[in-house]
Amino acid sequence: MRQSMHNPEATSASPIDRLQPSTRLVATLAALVLATVAHQPVVLALALAAAVLLVLLARLPWADLGHRLLHVEGFLIVLLALLPFTMPGRPIFELGTITATSEGLTRALTLVAKVNLCVLVVHALLGSLDPVRIGQAAATLGVPSRFVTLFLSTTRYVSVFREETARLVEAMRARAFRPRSNLHTWRTFGNFAGTMVVRSLERAKRVDEAMRCRGFAGTMRTAPQQPAMEFDIAFASIFLCTVVGLLVVEFAA
């Protein structure tokens, strides 16, 4: 895991950092709803502009944003390349025997805008938030404790499983394994996957036991809720007004 992500030790008091986690979570959800329903180019463009503003407000390292966007754009390029040719509609240009349609291109660009909008908003609002705080915020917002516990355990053990995977891969390489397209390779990958499942299950059992040894009886106790602050209320008002305004434009058009 990269050092700058999920790091509560890094303290920079950007306006976004001054907000309470639950405010940030609600705002993110509202923005994601908007990103889901919006289709109008003007709405998407305005929302993207607002998202960029949020990113600037959050003052997070640009490398983090680049890293996150890079993961997403890879998928989007495939989409952008395929969608125009696979959707029926008014042809705009031909490439050999296949035809690109304007409907396909519009759909592809809309999706690119939507996905980037989501990434920018989540990055700006939740990017500097430690997963524990997200879990606690979710708990204060009434998410069932079972889900919160699952979420918190997952964030804790992702890195352990990553290390375990890395160790297994190293162990395979240490005995001169190189993936080729033969039965041995597939059998080895099968064993690898099986070993990971078994180890994960055993690890999960031991963690459960360790939790029970310290009196865990099913619910994760979280920090008490802080009262909403003026700054949170102001931010939430502006944010929700923007979202509702964009939704009105979306459906009025």
Place this chain on the structure above:
Amino acid sequence: MTLIRLEHVGVVRDGRRILDNLSLALEPGERLALIGGNGAGKTTLLRTIVGLQRASGEIFAFGTRRRSEAEFRQVRAKAAYLFQDPDDQLFCPTVIDDVAFGPLNLGMEHAQAMSLAGDILAELDLGHLANRITHRLSGGEKRLVSLAAVLAMRPDVLLLDEPTNALDEAYLERMVAILSPLPAAMIIVSHDWPLLERLTDRAAVLRGGRLVPAMLHRHGQWTEQVHLHELAEVAGD
């Protein structure tokens, strides 16, 4: 009052008899070294005491016979179990949350649990780790933090499963310095006999599923030993 008493305890796993008609008694303040080969059932015995392993026979803890999960839950609050692998034990993202986890489960208020966790960490000289992410700690730090996490429950009994495994000299000494003055009764599983001699007052060997009373004793003898000298130090001589 005998803290832990096992009578005729048996555990069978995968058709193999791991504990066989085993008896054990642990008195207040007593420190028992539990010795045995790999796979002898040392961890199984510790798990049986806190009810993580189903067993036949009778298990008494703190004066009461324990059978159900609810009954063992009370045992676990007073008999703290330090796991072999700290990664199993430290599941909260930050150190302070992890240390506060036990006290919170025992019904302590959040603020109170946090301040208790802070105190424990300070006592063990780990205060600077409070806000660190648990999975980024070093092996030695992880081990001491998991010890802090079980000590936060103020246990009467400590069950320590290879507590100094993979610790370097410095962390080993810190571990010994923390454990030595504690009033709690202990069962310590280890292959490190010199360590057991320093920390425990009696020993038992687990063999064939039963406990055989034993004693660790030392005598001088002519030996050859491997020493490590750094080259700069040798050159300086």
